[in-house]
Amino acid sequence: IxxxxxxxxxxxxxxxxxxxxxxxxxxxxxxxxxxxxxxxxxxxxxxxxxxxxxxxxxxxxxxxxxxxxxxxxxxxxxxxxxxxxxxxxxxxxxxxxxxxxxxxxxxxxLTSANCVDMWLLADSHGRPELRQKAYHHLLRHFEEVAAHAENFLQLSAWQLADVIERDELHVGQEDAVFRAVLRWVGHAPEDRCCHLVMLMSKVRLLLMPSRHLAGGVENPVVRRSLECVTMVLNAMTVHAQPRRGEAADPLALAPQPRCWPSAAETEASPNTHVQLYDARADRWMGVARGPSRGFHGCAVLNGAVYCIGGFDGERNLRSVRAMDVATRTWWDAGPMRKARSHLSVVALDGCIYAMGGCDGFGVLSTAERYRADTGNWTLLAPMHRQRSDSCAAALRGKVYIFDGIPLNTAGSNAECYDPHANQWTLIAPMLAGCNVAQAAAYGDQIYVVGGVRHFSATNRVLIYDPASNRWSEGTPMISARSSFGLAVLEDKLYAAGGYNNPCCVRQVERYDRATDRWSPVRDMAGARWGFCLCVV
Known part of the structure; x- marks a missing residue:
């Protein structure tokens, strides 16, 4: 009325x-x-x-x-x-x-054309839900926004810095971030060149190909700043050095949804990047960046990849970061009860199990379980011994873990956890001891592959049959390796990267139990070690 x-x-x-x-x-x-x-x-x-x-x-x-x-x-x-x-x-x-x-x-x-406007408007009007969605759209479609959206050029220097330093930023190659910074500064160079050093410090130059770094040195905007030129030249110098056990720019890897099925990996050093292996095209692709950590565990649960614990270069971590495979967005999952690096992780029946590892004070015998529906970790019955750099696998409703480093020795101990009884049981010891090996359930058996024995990497394969509680030897790998990635994809067992004295390796091979043969596949883009390999 x-x-x-x-x-x-x-x-x-x-x-x-x-x-x-x-x-x-x-x-x-x-x-x-x-x-x-x-x-x-x-x-x-x-x-x-x-x-x-x-x-x-x-x-x-x-x-x-x-x-x-x-x-x-x-x-x-x-x-x-x-x-x-x-x-x-x-x-x-x-x-x-x-x-x-x-x-x-x-x-x-939300579109790439309006997400910046929406982000800023929502912030000014106190609408956190819209702000978060617009911000996440900007992170997910950064290359398109930075290259074509005019409103991208209206961001302040600090707003741009907040975006490009995020681990959740989705770019195919890091040079897209570099180009975005140059475009932003070039829009008003007299006013914005003073921010170039700060913005360049957010670009992960070591992830850029050498040819793009060389082009960056010649860019007139970069050449205005001696400090920026020095940053680029330093990155080029690192690229020119041979990669050995202490890789200069180790990557963190995780999956993305465009190529199915796909395998992804997560690197061991506190620098991060996301890559994907397409088995049908036999190629590796860089797709995004992940959390900054190394010597962590990874598991896939309910369409998300969980990066668990690890070491960030300063401390052992309790934190857990998860990535939605469909949207490639990261979020903080519930932290573990204990900080752990060099831990073992498996997924089983909708839960994630984290076992052993180091907390900075010693080697752990504790284990805990994560439920995605509650976001909480629960401590479980402890294992029979302390374990670090062990390998683990899940099969037929139980979790199996195989030795590791109790006192810097390669043992042959193995045990099995029953979730219903909350009880660990010792099983038949391995035929030979090892540590920093990898394990995977393949068919109705568990393959324990590679590792270190007597201070040298091995290509040995041991096969455990839970039904008979017996071990047998399998066909050895082509290359000896430890601290590598292992996963089953399309009924084949993939081994990628790793360490073989005195250097990291980039070679990838796969085993077909139908032919009982290992065969080489496409090498990774760079040598790396101490990472996880998971399948989505």
Missing amino acids: FNDLRLEGKLCDAVIRVAGQEDFKVHKVVLCNCSAYFTAFWGHCWSDGAQQIYTFPTVSPPAMRLLLQHAYTGSAALTPENVLELLETAGRLAATALVRACCDFLEGR
Whole structure:
């Protein structure tokens, strides 16, 4: 009824005049009901006399028309063309319900062209849900936004720095970040060159190919700063050095959803990148970046890859980071009860098990279990002995773990955990001891592959049969390796990278039990060791 009265001009007690001298007759009480601004504006100067004219020269007639429509009816005809202007008007006039309606409308219409505007608008209007979604869209589609969106150039230096330093930033190659920084600075070089050193420090130059670094040195924007030139030259120097056991730019790897089935890996040093192996194309691809950690564990659960514990270069970690395979976005999962690096991790029946490892004070015998539905870790019965750099696998509802480093010796001990009884049971010892080997359930058996024995890497393969509790020897790998990645993909067992004195290796091979043969496949882009390999 109030809207009918407004449209007929009856009982109105105020006139709002907007840009273009267009007038709108209104009822003060209705606008006070929807806007804290009008409540404060008229609260101290309420008049029962003749209609007074209140001027808002910065508000357009279409925006005021929609604001009044929402104030009187609770709805407004929002379109992609009018929603941003209306959001700005509603924010200035503190029309909270209309701000919420505009944000809800925008959430379902995020694009690379408008995500920066939405991120900044949502921040200014206190809409954390829209801000988070717009920000995540910017991270997921950074290359498209940085290359084509004009509003990307309006970011402040600190806003851009916040984006490009994120581990969740999705770029195919790091040089896309480098180009984005140069584009942003080049938009107003006289004003922005002072921020170049700070922004360049956020670019992971060691992940860029040498040819792109060489081009960067010649860029006129970079050449303005001796410090930036030095940063690029230092990265080129590292690239030119031979890679040995202490790799200069080890990568962290994880999966992405474009190539199915796919295997992914996570590197051991506290520097991160995401790569994917496409078995059908026989190629490795860089796809994104992950959490900064090494000597951690990885598991796939409910469509997400979990990176668990590890070492960040300064301390052993309790934290767990998870990546949604479909969206390639990372989030913090619940932390473990204990800090662990060099741990063993498996997934079984909707749970993740983390066992043993080092906490900075000693080697652990404890184990714990994670439930995704609660986000919590629960301590389990301890193992029979302390274990670090062990290998583990899950098969037929039980978890198996095979020796490791109790006192810097290669043992042959093995045990099995029954989740229903919360009990560890010793099983038949391995035929020969080892540590930093890898294990995988392959068919109805568990393969324990590679590792270190007598201070040297081995290519040995041991096979455990849970049904008979017996061990047998399998066909050895082509290359000896330890601290490598092992996974089963399309009924073949893949071994990737690792360490073989005195250097890391990049070779990848796979075993086919049908032919009982190992055969080489495409090498990884760089040599690396101490990482995890998982299949999505």
